[in-house]
Amino acid sequence: MTFWLTVAGMVAVTYGSRYAGLALRFELPDFWLRFLHYVPIAVFAALVTPSLEGSYGEGEIRLAAAVATALAAWRTANLGLAIAVGMLTFWLLRIPF
Amino acid sequence: MGPRRIPPHFVAGVRATSPLWLGVVPFGVVYAVLARDAGLSLLETQSLSVLVFAGSAQVSAVGLFGGGASALEIVSTTFLLNVRHVLYGLSLGRRLPLRGWRRPTAAYFLTDEAFGVVAARQERTFAFLLGAELSLFTTWNLATLGGALAGSAIADPAELGIDLIFPLAFLALLVPLVRERVDLAVALGSGVLAYVLAERLPGGLPILVTGVAGSLLGASLTRGRPSDEIRLDDAAREVA
Numbered sequence: 001m002t003f004w005l006t007v008a009g010m011v012a013v014t015y016g017s018r019y020a021g022l023a024l025r026f027e028l029p030d031f032w033l034r035f036l037h038y039v040p041i042a043v044f045a046a047l048v049t050p051s052l053e054g055s056y057g058e059g060e061i062r063l064a065a066a067v068a069t070a071l072a073a074w075r076t077a078n079l080g081l082a083i084a085v086g087m088l089t090f091w092l093l094r095i096p097f
Numbered sequence: 098m099g100p101r102r103i104p105p106h107f108v109a110g111v112r113a114t115s116p117l118w119l120g121v122v123p124f125g126v127v128y129a130v131l132a133r134d135a136g137l138s139l140l141e142t143q144s145l146s147v148l149v150f151a152g153s154a155q156v157s158a159v160g161l162f163g164g165g166a167s168a169l170e171i172v173s174t175t176f177l178l179n180v181r182h183v184l185y186g187l188s189l190g191r192r193l194p195l196r197g198w199r200r201p202t203a204a205y206f207l208t209d210e211a212f213g214v215v216a217a218r219q220e221r222t223f224a225f226l227l228g229a230e231l232s233l234f235t236t237w238n239l240a241t242l243g244g245a246l247a248g249s250a251i252a253d254p255a256e257l258g259i260d261l262i263f264p265l266a267f268l269a270l271l272v273p274l275v276r277e278r279v280d281l282a283v284a285l286g287s288g289v290l291a292y293v294l295a296e297r298l299p300g301g302l303p304i305l306v307t308g309v310a311g312s313l314l315g316a317s318l319t320r321g322r323p324s325d326e327i328r329l330d331d332a333a334r335e336v337a
Contacts, residue, residue, distance in 0.1 A: 002168060003141060009172035010149045010158060014179045019204040021186020022195060035316040038283050039188045040216040042311025043181065044271035045287035046304045047209065048264045050295030062261055069265045073272035079214070080116035082269035083262060090258055 058094070065090035106220075110228025113214040118236045120262030121152075121210075125240025128156050130248060135163030139245050146241040150206065150234060154178040157299075174299070181305040184312075185212040193221040206230035213270045279318045287311035 028036070052066055053059035069086030076082065125146070132142040137159060145155050154175045161171045185207060193215070195203055203226055211229040215221055275281050287307050294303035 003137075003162070006158075006162075006168040006171050007144060007148060009168060010145075010154065010175045013172060013176035014149050014151055014154065014182070015205060017176070017180045017182040018186060018207040019201065021183040021188075022190045022200050022204050022207075024187060024190070028191075031316050031320070033191075034319050034322070035312045036184075036188045036191060038280075038312040038315030039184050039308060040213070041271065041274050041280055041283045041315065042287040043184065043209075043304060043308040044213065044267045044274070045284045045311065046291035046307035047267040048271065049288040049292040050303060051260070052264045054258070054261065056258075058258070062258075065261060066265060066268055069268050070272050073269040077273040079113070079217075079266065079269050082272075083116050083119075083265050086265040086269075087258075087262065090261055094258070 061090055061093040064093055104224040106222045106224035107228035110214070110225040110230075111232040112228075113218070113225075114210060114229045114232045117210050117233065117262070117266055120259065120266060121233060121236045122240040122243075123257075123259045124152055124263075125237045126244035126247070128152060128159070129241045129244025131156060131163075132159040133245055133248055135159045137162065142245045143238070143241055146238050149175070150208070150237065151175070151179050152237070177299070177302050177305070181308055182207055184305075184308050185209075188212070188216060189226075192216070193223065193226065195223060199223050203227065203230065206234050208233055210266070213267065217270050217273065279315055282318060283311050283315040286314055 048066070052062055054062055065086040068089040069082045072078070072085040073082035128146070129142050132145070132155075133139075137145075142159075145158065149155055149158075157174050157178060158171050161174065186204065189203075189207075189212060203223065206227070207230065210233055211226065214229050215226050218225070271284060275284050287310070290310060291303050291307040294306055298306070
């Protein structure tokens with residue numbers, strides 16, 4: 001019973017957050033329009049750096065993989081290709097020589 | 098009467114998120130294994146994926162359930178982890194106005210990744226958004242089911258380094274958005290701030306704080322420039 005009440009609370013705060021942003025409708029001042037323009041850039045960067053180095057002491061090769069992905073994304077703007085290039089770099093560098 | 102054609106934009110949305118399946122599947126499996134370990138039933142494990150549909154919040158919640166946390170603690174952690182969706186909705190709502198049933202539907206399935214592929218694209222439609230959202234929802238729930246059934250018989254995906262796919266995916270979405278000096282300043286500043294905050298704050302909070310701080314930085318650095326000059330609607334080169 002407590003479990004389902006907790007789930008109801010989780011759904012309320014999660015769906016509430018997802019709906020609120022889409023539903024808020026008013027004319028925003030210039031400053032906040034520019035603010036919203038930068039949201040994806042700031043959030044994507046924030047989703048990259050904390051989980052990049054991982055927790056297995058492989059920070060350097062994971063960083064090298066990220067550089068490879070960034071270069072591929074810059075040259076091609078192709079998501080699948082950029083991820084593939086990064087993961088292949090990672091797995092190749094992981095092979096002990 | 099022939100079968101109704103699936104809208105091409107819906108298919109494009111599914112396709113745009115397909116590279117992420119390789120990251121979503123192991124994450125979903127890991128969540129389900131953790132949930133079963135924490136004592137949740139198959140139904141409870143699957144229900145969280147269907148009803149809450151938020152990976153990091155679900156993983157945190159089952160950890161808290163296992164540790165005997167109170168409902169209030171679990172719900173407030175979930176809120177902290179997920180309140181960043183307000184920013185996604187605000188950003189998305191301006192680029193893609195949604196009417197009637199479309200808005201509550203789009204809201205239900207909204208995730209980081211779905212927002213990511215839509216925000217990175219010039220041509221934005223509800224069908225594309227829904228395709229991206231349902232592609233991720235379906236994959237997440239199938240992975241949950243697989244993990245919940247298989248239990249802990251599965252090898253640790255972290256050993257293969259599959260978790261690296263998530264930062265790489267967001268990096269690949271970020272790079273084409275960086276087109277001028279202010280974009281670069283916001284990206285670098287946000288990256289550093291999030292890294293520093295992640296060592297001090299739990300789960301989703303660094304993303305929220307950085308999302309606000311980085312966007313404030315960008316808006317402040319472009320003060321005096323009219324907003325149409327930063328091309329709100331063609332801010333991104335298309336990521337396919």
